[in-house]
Amino acid sequence: MSRCAHLFQAQVPKVADVRAVVVGERVFSARITAPPGVVDWRSEYRNLVCEPVTCPEGIRGALVRFLAGFDLSFGAFDFAVTADDAWWFLECNPNGQWAWLQAAAGLPITNAIADLLANGASHHD
Secondary structure, eight states: OOOOOOOOOOOOOEEEEEEEEEETTEEEEEEEEOOTTOSOGGGGGGGOEEEEOOOOHHHHHHHHHHHHHTTOSEEEEEEEEETTOOEEEEEEETTOOOHHHHHHHTOOHHHHHHHHHHHOSOSOO
């Protein structure tokens, strides 16, 4: 094959990553720190440090609005975090993995999903 699609983006000078899992209007965030020199934390699951982190209010509101705009009730958002604690949005996966993060960071994501399923759709209205 002589041609294929590519996506290029600037490399953010990050010190960590954050995965924010949004269930309805509940936001669960964890800071993910990989060993030095690792660009993509997914290549180092065994060597990650995951800890709960508070999502900044402005970002929290943007995440909830993002899901509402696409009529979604769940999203796994990834961010790169710089040394000055700026969060750089990378992507939203509407079917992203979360169970490993719940175990690693102690986040009650399963309960939030069960509550959402038992009590109806999100409060985007």
